[in-house]
Amino acid sequence: MDKRYQHQDHEQEIYDLWEKSNSFNPDSDNQPAKQNKNDSKPFCILMPPPNANDPLHIGHAMFATLEDILVRYHRMLGDDTLWLPGTDHAGIETQFVFEKKLKKKGQSRFDFDRETLYQMIWDYVQENSDVAVNQLKKLGASADWSRFKFMLDKDIVKIVTQTFQELADQKLVYRDVKLVNYCTHCGTGFSELEINHKEQKSPLYYMKYGPFTLATTRPETKFGDTAIAVHPDDKRYQEYIGQEVEVEGLNGLFKLKVIADEYVDPEFGTGVVKITPAHDFNDFEVWQRHQDEIPGPKQIIDYRGHMTAEAGPYAGMYLKKARQEIVKDMQEKGLMVKIDEDYKHSIGTCYRCGTVIEPLPLPQFFIEVKPLTEKALQALDEGKVKVHGAGHDKILKHWLENLHDWNISRQIVWGIRMPVWYSTDNSNIHVVFIKNNERIEGTLKELLNLYEGKYSLDEIEKGLQELRAPVNIKYIISPTSPGENYLQETDTFDTWFSSAQWPYTTLQTGQLNDFSRFYPTNVMETGYDILPFWVMRMLMMGLNKTNDVPFKNVYLHGLIRDAKGQKMSKSKGNTINPLEKIEQYGADALRMALVIRSSAGLDKSVGDGDFKATRNFTNKLWNATRFILMSEKSETKGTGDTEYLEKLSTITQEITRQLNDFKIGLAAETLYNEFWHWFCDECIEKSKAGEISQSTLIKGLITFLKLLHPFIPFVTESIWQTLQKEGFVDKKDSGLLIVSNWPH
RNA sequence: GGACUCAUAGCUCAGUUGGUUAGAGCGCUUCGUUUACAUCGAAGAGGUCAGAGGUUCGAGUCCUCUUGAGUCCACCA
Numbered sequence: 001m002d003k004r005y006q007h008q009d010h011e012q013e014i015y016d017l018w019e020k021s022n023s024f025n026p027d028s029d030n031q032p033a034k035q036n037k038n039d040s041k042p043f044c045i046l047m048p049p050p051n052a053n054d055p056l057h058i059g060h061a062m063f064a065t066l067e068d069i070l071v072r073y074h075r076m077l078g079d080d081t082l083w084l085p086g087t088d089h090a091g092i093e094t095q096f097v098f099e100k101k102l103k104k105k106g107q108s109r110f111d112f113d114r115e116t117l118y119q120m121i122w123d124y125v126q127e128n129s130d131v132a133v134n135q136l137k138k139l140g141a142s143a144d145w146s147r148f149k150f151m152l153d154k155d156i157v158k159i160v161t162q163t164f165q166e167l168a169d170q171k172l173v174y175r176d177v178k179l180v181n182y183c184t185h186c187g188t189g190f191s192e193l194e195i196n197h198k199e200q201k202s203p204l205y206y207m208k209y210g211p212f213t214l215a216t217t218r219p220e221t222k223f224g225d226t227a228i229a230v231h232p233d234d235k236r237y238q239e240y241i242g243q244e245v246e247v248e249g250l251n252g253l254f255k256l257k258v259i260a261d262e263y264v265d266p267e268f269g270t271g272v273v274k275i276t277p278a279h280d281f282n283d284f285e286v287w288q289r290h291q292d293e294i295p296g297p298k299q300i301i302d303y304r305g306h307m308t309a310e311a312g313p314y315a316g317m318y319l320k321k322a323r324q325e326i327v328k329d330m331q332e333k334g335l336m337v338k339i340d341e342d343y344k345h346s347i348g349t350c351y352r353c354g355t356v357i358e359p360l361p362l363p364q365f366f367i368e369v370k371p372l373t374e375k376a377l378q379a380l381d382e383g384k385v386k387v388h389g390a391g392h393d394k395i396l397k398h399w400l401e402n403l404h405d406w407n408i409s410r411q412i413v414w415g416i417r418m419p420v421w422y423s424t425d426n427s428n429i430h431v432v433f434i435k436n437n438e439r440i441e442g443t444l445k446e447l448l449n450l451y452e453g454k455y456s457l458d459e460i461e462k463g464l465q466e467l468r469a470p471v472n473i474k475y476i477i478s479p480t481s482p483g484e485n486y487l488q489e490t491d492t493f494d495t496w497f498s499s500a501q502w503p504y505t506t507l508q509t510g511q512l513n514d515f516s517r518f519y520p521t522n523v524m525e526t527g528y529d530i531l532p533f534w535v536m537r538m539l540m541m542g543l544n545k546t547n548d549v550p551f552k553n554v555y556l557h558g559l560i561r562d563a564k565g566q567k568m569s570k571s572k573g574n575t576i577n578p579l580e581k582i583e584q585y586g587a588d589a590l591r592m593a594l595v596i597r598s599s600a601g602l603d604k605s606v607g608d609g610d611f612k613a614t615r616n617f618t619n620k621l622w623n624a625t626r627f628i629l630m631s632e633k634s635e636t637k638g639t640g641d642t643e644y645l646e647k648l649s650t651i652t653q654e655i656t657r658q659l660n661d662f663k664i665g666l667a668a669e670t671l672y673n674e675f676w677h678w679f680c681d682e683c684i685e686k687s688k689a690g691e692i693s694q695s696t697l698i699k700g701l702i703t704f705l706k707l708l709h710p711f712i713p714f715v716t717e718s719i720w721q722t723l724q725k726e727g728f729v730d731k732k733d734s735g736l737l738i739v740s741n742w743p744h
Numbered sequence: 745g746g747a748c749u750c751a752u753a754g755c756u757c758a759g760u761u762g763g764u765u766a767g768a769g770c771g772c773u774u775c776g777u778u779u780a781c782a783u784c785g786a787a788g789a790g791g792u793c794a795g796a797g798g799u800u801c802g803a804g805u806c807c808u809c810u811u812g813a814g815u816c817c818a819c820c821a
Contacts (some may be wrong), residue, residue: 004783197819204821216821229821268820275821282821346819391748395816398747402817532816563770565756597758597768602749603814605756609770616783627780654760663760670760673768684780 001629001722005622007586007615010718015137017717023738024083024144027511030739032078043079044518045071046503046551047143048526048534049151051094052087053128056135058560058568058594059527061578062604064139065591066557066664067525071142072710073659074522076742082518083142084506086149087132089125091415091495096186096352098124098414109187113434113463114413114490121414122152135579140587140713142738147510151498152416155509158479160498161419163545165477170544172368177297177471179284179359180407183350184305184319188411189364191494192404193532195348195357204343205327206269208335210247210256211240215269217345218279219330220323222249223311224300225256227275227293229286232260234271250329251312259290278361297361303411305358319358363471364409365418365491372540373400384549385539388662389556389601392528399532406537408494411466415492421476422469424485427451429470431487433463450485457485466490500537503550524551528558528601555662556601560594563607581611588712589615595711596672598665617672618715621708624680625719628701629726631687631694640691644683648700651678652743655707668711675704698728703743713738 002009022028033040045067050060067083075081098121099109109117129150136143149156167173180189205219212228228245230237240258247254256274263286264273277287278297287296300310307314307322314322330336348357377400379385380393387393409418422429427445434440435455440447440463447453447460467490469475475489476482498505503524507515520542524535535554542550561567562574569575581590592614598604638644651674658667679700686692702723709716720737723729733740 001780003781005781197817214821218821263820265820273821280821282819345821390750395748398817529816561756563756593769597756599758602757607756607770610756612783613769616781619783620781623781623784625780630780658760661760666758666760669758669768677768680781681785685785 001622001626003623003626005586005619005715005718007588007618007714008583011138011140011582011587011714014714014717014721015140017721017736018142018738019145021736021739023736024142025146026080026082026144030735031081032076032739032741033080035078035741040078040080042518042522043071043074043077043081044507044521045083045523045525046506046521047083047085047141048524048530049086049088049149049499049502050132050136051090052150053094053097053125053131054090055131056139056578058576058578058606060132060136061139061590062557062560062594063525063527064136064141065594066555067523068139068141068143068591068713069595069664069710070523070525070659072713072738073742075142075738076706076709076740078741080517082144082147082514084147084149084510084518085133085136085141085143085145086502086506087129087151088495088499089151089415091410091412091492092186092188092352093495094125095121095412095414109413110439110465111434111437113465115462115464116434117413138579138582138587139591142713147506147514149506149509151502153509156498156505157416159505159508160416160493160501161479163501163541164419164493164497166545167367168477170371172371173365174368175363175365175471175475177361177363178366178407179278179281179297180362180364181348181357182303182360182362183353183355184303184358185353185355186350186412187303189360189362189407189409190350190357191407191496194351196351196354197346198349199344199346201342201344202347204269204340206337206339207330208248208337209272209274210245212237212245212272213270213337214272214274215340216274217343218276218323220307220311220314220319220326221276221279221300222274222326223251223307223314224276224278224298225274226277226287226295226298227290228256228258229261229264229273229275230258230271231264231266232262234264234266236271248333248335250326250333250335257294259286259293261286261289279359281359284359284361299361301358301360303360303362362409363469364407365420367406367408369403369406369540372544373403375543376400376536376539379539379543379549385552385554387554387556389528389554389558390599392531392556392601396531396536399536403536406494406497408497409491410494411491413490413492415495416498418489418491418493419477419479420489421478421482421486422467422473422489423476424448424450424457424487426470426473429473429487430468431460431464432466433460434465435459435463439465457487461487464490496533496537499534500541501545503538503542504546519546520549521551523553523555525555525557528556531556553662557598558601558603561603561605563605563609565603565605576606585611585615586618586714588618588715592617592668592672592712595665596668598668600662600664617676618712620676620680621704621712621715622719624675624684625701625722627684628694628698629722629728634694636690636693638687638691638693638696640683640686641693641696644686644692644696644700647678648703652703652707656742656744659710671704671708671711675708679704702729702733705737706740706743709737709740 071083241260275283277284278299432441445451593610705716717737
């Protein structure tokens with residue numbers, strides 16, 4: 001043996017050994033579970049699918065390590081153990097990255113019909129699809145790669161669309177025009193969860209508005225105003241309530257009705273609010289309450305961020321530009337009373353690209369969540385799911401109790417296209433399609449030759465880029481076309497709609513009995529940052545689909561921060577590339593550094609000092625082995641043997657209990673301390689003095705190798721192989737450490 | 745405005761149903777290289793466990809309040 005443990009010389013070889021022996025597959029004959037067939041319990045973890053084409057960051061290394069520890073532990077315990085891996089198509093993320101590439105070539109997604117674009121992204125993802133997987137292997141992930149799943153696999157897509165149909169049958173799907181959080185840059189709407197609120201300073205404009213002065217941050221939306229509102233009890237404005245007032249605008253005079261609504265805060269500004277139902281969530285709700293009195297949404301901003309024809313002289317202008325021009329023109333006309341430049345408020349921004357979110361009216365599919373959240377809350381109350389992670393169980397409950405209906409429509413191509421069909425009998429369907437590199441837009445009435453237009457349905461369908469059907473139109477849900485003269489919805493499902501179904505889609509499409517064998521899964525391990533996006537929705541969807549929870553335990557790990565406890569970010573330049581650290585210190589050292597003293601739900605900071613320390617630990621283990629192999633064999637009982645064996649047993653029980661309780665960080669720390677400071681510092685020294693016999697000492701080494709294997713699999717397996725060659729391992733443990741039996 | 749979490753050594757953090765003398769890594773001081781390991785060993789300095797009160801035979805751990813830090817959610821045009 002070398003004087004030092006050289007991880008580069010072992011890791012690849014050891015991983016190959018595991019893979020060749022088929023040790024990750026629960027159906028393999030070498031599994032400890034096969035030896036105790038009768039009382040073997042299933043243990044299953046589904047890997048949170050990383051984006052197929054994303055290189056791993058430190059957070060992936062964290063989840064891979066934690067899950068691998070649990071999986072290796074349970075495999076050794078003799079449980080029927082499956083860790084099922086997969087990757088996600090990551091709809092918006094991936095399309096966003098791909099569009100950036102297009103932009104470099106001077107192209108945009110609007111240059112392609114949706115099928116062409118889809119195929120291009122598909123090819124791009126395929127090119128990079130093994131990036132994540134290869135990196136997970138470098139970390140030592142013992143996942144069953146033969147069961148690997150991709151979110152857009154045909155069989156998975158089939159179940160996802162079936163679920164949509166089932167939800168519709170349950171009357172939990174509806175289509176409605178609501179204001180959606182729309183990113184004009186990404187070109188799609190989002191759910192409430194995908195919006196970041198940022199505080200910023202923006203001018204508050206006090207403008208003349210008929211007989212009133214009112215304060216607004218968005219003067220440009222005045223073309224979309226359909227009413228003026230005051231508080232019902234506001235004495236200043238009683239005489240106006242219910243009246244129509246004449247307002248002088250930039251576009252001449254117009255009339256608006258004054259309504260009274262509790263929503264108006266008399267203390268703010270002048271206590272008068274202009275109501276713009278098409279571009280403000282609150283105003284939209286006000287309109288809903290006063291539908292009989294005032295007109296509805298009047299859209300003055302389009303889906304690409306331009307002013308619409310409704311904005312008169314400003315039509316076609318970009319929003320920001322329009323605001324500047326309008327403010328200027330109002331000042332010239334003397335309509336601007338004053339501008340408060342110091343006003344702070346928070347605005348929604350796109351979590352993807354940071355663009356300011358525009359609330360825009362759009363027909364979208366929604367899922368009514370109440371019946372789903374109720375089931376989830378009940379399961380939590382009954383203790384069918386246990387959440388491990390500092391207070392996040394309470395946060396989950398809070399989410400479930402306050403969730404709004406889920407907007408699942410996304411106006412992007414990369415994803416699962418909604419199995420929704422509209423009859424072309426409705427000539428008001430608005431379509432955009434590409435023919436001979438030309439972008440043609442209009443209603444079917446204008447375009448389709450059925451209605452004296454000049455294009456065939458076939459041409460439109462083939463080149464289809466986007467379709468917008470009127471809100472009240474009939475639709476048919478079907479995986480395939482319900483007949484001639486139907487066009488399929490161009491929207492795709494929210495990525496999270498398919499990932500919410502990961503627990504059953506993966507198992508139902510796996511080996512014949514995987515679902516009955518492994519569902520509900522035992523642990524869902526992921527970062528707390530996607531608790532509402534993913535964990536909550538898996539719980540809701542899983543319960544609704546299968547009448548059972550998708551997982552019994554949720555283990556939430558914290559964020560990895562840098563050595564100073566700061567959040568990692570590319571802009572700060574303090575990110576850690578896990579592959580670099582594997583090169584430098586070895587996968588075992590990286591794994592150990594990430595988990596040692598980590599605690600569920602709490603952030604963890606790591607730096608080079610930690611990697612060095614854990615790298616040294618792997619070396620310590622290596623050298624302790626060298627010492628034992630070099631020391632003289634002796635069978636004479638030592639005076640300290642009994643006490644030593646007792647302590648060894650205590651440690652084993654302690655680690656076992658800690659792992660059962662998901663105290664993974666603590667187990668790692670305990671092992672580190674007991675091995676280094678007890679086994680090495682005390683026991684090896686005692687053995688030198690003859691107080692502990694060599695044959696007894698080696699029992700301890702073997703126990704430690706097993707206990708440590710889930711945490712640092714490469715070095716332990718490597719040592720194991722050497723010990724075996726030297727004949728130090730019992731026959732019942734012949735073979736690989738990964739499939740050896742957990743000590744007790 | 746609502747909620748959650750955290751506060752322990754110079755720094756980053758553990759502390760497992762309340763139980764001897766509160767631990768680790770890094771850093772610091774002194775010493776050590778006769779063969780497991782210098783990616784090492786030995787010895788040591790360093791803590792009023794944020795503050796106050798309470799429960800208890802016993803509190804870093806449980807309860808209440810205060811202070812400070814962070815995170816999430818909501819949000820007034």
